[in-house]
Amino acid sequence: MNSQTWRPKDWKRLLIVPTLILCCVLLASCGPKTGGSAQEEGQALQAAPAGQGDQKEIVENEQGAANSGGQAVDPVMAVRSESSIQATIQEVEGQSVVTNPEAITVIVNKQRGLPEGYEPKDLVEPNVPFSFDGPHEKRMMRKEAAEALEELFAGAEADGIELRAVSGYRSYDRQKVIYETNVRNRGEEAASRVSSTPGNSEHQTGLAMDVSSPSVGNVLEESFGQTVEGKWLAEHASEYGFVIRYLEGAEDRTGYVYEPWHIRYIGTDIAPDLADSVLTVEEYFDETNIKL
Numbered sequence: 626m627n628s629q630t631w632r633p634k635d636w637k638r639l640l641i642v643p644t645l646i647l648c649c650v651l652l653a654s655c656g657p658k659t660g661g662s663a664q665e666e667g668q669a670l671q672a673a674p675a676g677q678g679d680q681k682e683i684v685e686n687e688q689g690a691a692n693s694g695g696q697a698v699d700p701v702m703a704v705r706s707e708s709s710i711q712a713t714i715q716e717v718e719g720q721s722v723v724t725n726p727e728a729i730t731v732i733v734n735k736q737r738g739l740p741e742g743y744e745p746k747d748l749v750e751p752n753v754p755f756s757f758d759g760p761h762e763k764r765m766m767r768k769e770a771a772e773a774l775e776e777l778f779a780g781a782e783a784d785g786i787e788l789r790a791v792s793g794y795r796s797y798d799r800q801k802v803i804y805e806t807n808v809r810n811r812g813e814e815a816a817s818r819v820s821s822t823p824g825n826s827e828h829q830t831g832l833a834m835d836v837s838s839p840s841v842g843n844v845l846e847e848s849f850g851q852t853v854e855g856k857w858l859a860e861h862a863s864e865y866g867f868v869i870r871y872l873e874g875a876e877d878r879t880g881y882v883y884e885p886w887h888i889r890y891i892g893t894d895i896a897p898d899l900a901d902s903v904l905t906v907e908e909y910f911d912e913t914n915i916k917l
């Protein structure tokens with residue numbers, strides 16, 4: 626264009642280039658605001674570890690949603706919706722199997738099993754005091770949960786509370802042995818109230834840890850809930866991303882008796898809201914209780 630001789634009627638052509646550039650800039654700046662669906666935001670939030678940078682990202686997502694539709698999407702609600710019990714289940718050979726075994730928000734119970742042969746890929750041993758010596762798979766948790774457990778134990782120690790980790794990860798094969806032993810000793814009905822069939826234990830997710838205290842001989846019994854350590858755990862677990870999974874008086878809804886010792890990592894974004902809700906995990910992630 627520059628090499629050509631200037632003619633007044635070329636002004637239209639000259640305008641085309643800057644107009645195109647302006648359009649591109651406008652489209653690019655609109656992109657993130659209109660493109661972020663609730664599901665994408667949920668995924669971003671779920672994948673993000675806690676930290677200031679991530680908080681900024683969430684705030685930006687909220688603003689983006691507000692700008693596009695006029696109504697902000699609550700990022701916690703978005704995670705609940707994405708992880709809902711209805712959205713994360715499939716039938717495999719007549720069995721109900723979860724579709725998201727690696728999600729921090731995965732829900733496993735008597736009706737919802739892990740895929741056959743599932744084993745978390747990032748199991749590590751948290752640096753906390755255990756109730757037993759020697760190596761064992763039950764020392765392990767998934768990395769994010771293990772780091773959170775270390776922080777929880779440090780917080781307890783700072784408050785003068787002495788906790789012990791008793792039992793974390795449990796493989797399919799070991800769960801099978803435990804369940805079959807319980808059936809032999811107690812009968813099938815009683816066994817299913819206190820233990821899971823293989824594939825249905827939260828311990829197999831690598832996100833659960835049974836916790837007790839030397840003050841009760843490190844036992845896993847309901848009496849732990851009445852100790853100062855058990856009360857501290859119930860009050861503070863959610864600050865570190867954990868919840869007491871099997872609540873008192875909720876056996877009909879969780880399928881398990883009250884277990885004040887069983888804590889489940891579910892993320893620092895979800896745990897405080899879940900604890901405040903006084904809902905079971907199953908209720909909290911039920912679509913009928915989720916409002917987007």
Ligand SMILES: [Zn+2]
Nearest residue numbers: 833834835887
């Ligand atoms: Zn447990």
